[in-house]
Amino acid sequence: MSVITVLDTQTANSIAAGEVVERPASVVKELVENALDAGASVIHVEIRQGGISYIRVTDNGCGMDETDAQLAFGRHATSKIRSIDDLEQISTMGFRGEALASIAAVAKVRLETRPLGQASGTAVEITAGEMVTMRPAGCPEGTTLTIENLFFNTPARFKFLKKDSTEAAAVADVLERIALARPDVSIRLVSQGNELLHTPGNNDLRSAIFAVFGKEAASAIHPLDYAMVPVQVSGYIGTPEAARSSRNQQCIYVNGRLVKSRAVSAAIDEAYATHLMKRKHPLAVLKIDLPTPLVDVNVHPQKMEVRFWEEQTVFRAVYHGIQNALQSGGAIVESTPLAVPGSGLAAAPAPVQIALPQPVDAPSTAILDYTAGPDMALPDPVGVLVQETPVGSERPVHDATASLQQSQASDAQAAPAVSRPKTITSLQSARLIGQLFATYLVLEHEQDLLLLDQHAAHERILFEQLVARHRSRGPAAVQPLLIPQTIEVSAREQAILLAEQENLLQLGFEFEAFGSQSILLRSLPDSGRYTLKPQAAMRVLLDTLMSDKLHSEEQIDDLYYSMACKAAIKAHDKLDVREMEQLLSDLAELEDPYHCPHGRPVIIRISRYELEKQFKRIV
Ligand SMILES: Nc1ncnc2c1ncn2[C@@H]1O[C@H](COP(=O)(O)OP(=O)(O)OP(=O)(O)O)[C@@H](O)[C@H]1O
Ligand SMILES: [Mg+2]
Known part of the structure; x- marks a missing residue:
């Protein structure tokens, strides 16, 4: 008996739909790309429940006549190519003739469309791939597609959908990236009645x-315009100071198509390598244009990947384009030749060198604020630490329960999480010699030379302060700002902050909406003697929220850790004696002063014995 049957169209379409339609965001992407292909200059998207229950996309494009309105839902039905050869010259977003058929197979779809200049339009309703009605309709010129109950007939797929807010965020993400590709088109997104995005469509990328x-x-971007024949790179790149901890602000377009490209990401990383800390990513809206026969766009069902004829040339064009833009934007401070290590791609020739002084951390990027609480002494203007008590005043005296030496031995492994006796005797009685390389404090203690990493130490102190106060809960966890601060955010960031307002209050962030693209911040998490800088602290919070990483206690600790890291004094910050003393005194009060929150050592010890061996005083 034969066992093979050819699947009916509906089943085959539902299976194929999986390739194109993964979640509401992929539906929105397909529909908006169709609107762009139809020449629309205004596109409105409305979603409910993250797009799971409702998506409506309206455009003012060319519309479809009655025949096309019906054909559009057939598989392999497209007006965009006639044969495979056309793919070489493809200039539209769509070409597979799959999207509408796939969407219609897994949802309830309503199409209303009227071609430009025609008296009346057509309405079509399709549910689970079956045409329900088709009739003439009075509708505006252009096209509106309404998608309801996505995946209602494919429960396996429905199960994989995330919560509404996550799906809405994914929709916003897709639309933002399309909006940046097409500044000539006005794009608007409304989710649950809230406007998350509205671009002017004035053909100005900066807007x-x-x-x-x-x-x-x-306000922290440089324009970029660079040609390395046959590749043209344009767009904007962010200043190193404004870099984020995720790639959320990076959009790469190849011939107008949003793509992910390892080669281009690597080129961005390498171009910024000497200007950024690891795991920091600058804003980059890059448009890479090259003759269409030199890119293959047909390698991925969602068209997210492309194949370049010569990846290295694209890499080099992007790398040098960014270098150029940073230099002419005045942001580059570079005195050593740039290598292009480990990218797996050919090293770019060394760029033109400009020798300028070493960068200092711009005060605006640090979280700590000099404006400490009213009764705190202000440090001298070049100082970093805010001091609470005058130097030489009483400090708590602790039991001498363990020596640094012992603790060093036990801390060779990870720091034990259990609370243990304070091991500060050594620090208390150590003699401060001074600052080395503007990065380490040098101390003498009995028969040891101690080197203390000032950044790691301060990070540890701040982290402990934030966590301790958070754990104690209640109003103690809040540090009200003397003057409420206006913080500029994007419309979508504002929506996310407002959705999480209650929870964030628990963490010490008190704020309210202020206009459509800012908030009024009233308090920050209590960080003890130090005041966090509102702008930078909110940026860390937003980065965490935007990557949906604030659910568990562990993730809250990670947030505090990131804030501590950003706020802490940096290597190359010069400290005066008073500030060094303060740092030591604060550190001495910690339960484990020897490790930064992620386990790196704060203090290392070199014994007199080792030194004397080096000098061959002893053999
Ligand atoms: N908003 C719209 N305005 C005008 N015509 C449209 C619109 N949306 C779809 N169409 C027509 O319907 C056809 C089918 O659309 P569909 O998205 O399924 O395929 P495609 O865009 O040609 O290719 P792909 O599957 O790669 O997106 C399009 O080729 C186009 O002619
Ligand atoms: Mg399409």
């Missing part, structure tokens, strides 16, 4: 960046 990423980001 689109403003609408998508907010004022702060848009």
